[in-house]
Amino acid sequence: MTEEKKPSGPDLTRGVLPTDFKDGKLLGHVGDEDVLLVHLGAEVVAIEPSCSHYHGPLADGLVVDDTIRCPWHHACFSLRTGEAVRAPALNALAVWEVERKQERIVVHRKRAVPTPAAPHLAAPTPDRFVIVGGGAAGFAAAEMLRREGFAGAITMLSHDGATPVDRPNLSKDYLAGNAPEDWLPLRPEDYYRDAWIDLRLNTAVAAIDPKAHSVTLGNGDKLPFDRLLLATGAEPVTLQIPGADQPHIHTLRSVADSRAIIKAAGGARRALVIGASFIGLEVAASLLARKLEVHVVAPEERPMERILGPEMGDFVRALHEENGVNFHLKDTVVRLDGARATLKSGGVIEADLVVTGVGVRPRLGLAEQAGLAIDRGLTVDAYLETSASGIFAAGDIARWPDPHSGQSIRVEHWVVAERQGQTAARNMLGRRERFDAVPFFWSQHYDVPINYVGHAESFDDILVDGSIAGKDCLLKYRKGGRVLAVASIYRDLDSLKAELEMERART
Structure with a gap:
């Protein structure tokens, strides 16, 4: 019999004092629900305290302007609306109404969830969007298009047999037997029907025609588009040695592989x-x-x-x-x-079981065949648009101008792919939003999480603060005296601060 969880902190319906806050935050409860109070200058806001990604404790997170960032995997939420404004979180958090009664701060009830408003566009919105790819970038783009109020047709073409899943889990908890299968889908199957997203699984794409604005499917059918997102991802490198094609030799990329x-x-x-x-x-x-x-x-x-x-x-x-x-x-x-x-x-x-993990290569065949600019990846500009107007790219295939390193980079991180999908979606709607997020990834080894922000293809030296052996450290990777990346173990707040510092020091 499991022990029933008790609500945290004080009863916020009875009110708390400003002196009860620590570092501008206070964790309490309304009824049996935990609520996090946050000072925003003279204003106090109340939000659900657990990140909607993996339930990271936002009370330990970082407040930046009117947002709060999760200490575990750097998701970001609006403190006023609860919206998940930056991946890896996709679901919004509940917010509560706050009232001041003399000196006391009182929380009463949840606010109603607002209906997303149609976006304000600089130009008329095209009607037909096609997304090639069913991974992190493709899904995040489709979800953001609907979240932003796009009412046109969205067709998502995936060569995979499964709906978009939380891929990091495939090598971590799910593979270890610690996570049930229903943790994997990013959204249930009926989401796509309800959101009017035409998700086509097990669908091959044979070619794209930038001039005719059409996609040719593997069966020969043609699909017209007004905007196209290429999010074809990467595929595992296969071993080129005798015997590598035997049935007990596995790679890991998809749900079927896991x-x-x-x-x-x-x-x-x-x-x-x-x-x-x-x-x-x-x-x-x-x-x-x-x-x-x-x-x-x-x-x-x-x-x-x-x-x-x-x-x-x-x-x-x-x-x-x-x-x-x-x-x-x-x-x-x-x-x-x-x-x-x-x-x-x-x-x-x-x-009797072999798993190969010797790297991946970007799936660039469609882009190459279409004559798009290629440079160790699919070249995109700061807005994630390719060399062909109306065709965007995101995720493992995209090489973009990174304002932090001052270089053109391509990375294969889950969070980067999701954030690029979100930015690409808004730019497909006519925005001119630069992709300037600092690259981030995490890796879990037993009970030890390693977080990494930035991008350092090489470095001159490493500054170590704390103890690596003691599992309490922050490492700064420098080149020419400049910090390009930071890795950490159990220094979550420092990792968030390092990310923010890189954002504010763009080249």
């Missing part, structure tokens, strides 16, 4: 993970949770050293070893014969 690994793990004893990337190590941790013996083979000296540096790389390795992972670093798999994996060093690992 399900296949879970099914294979049920009858396996030993797993081999090829690659020590974030995904590879999250898979290793998840398979350990399923009681498999796990071996990781990778060519680098330390896991993720290129991104996080040597000291953090050593920490990540030690953390996984403490939990039972067997590393074979500075080595590669050169042949797979049934369950037998032969290493370049001459060693052999017998494994």
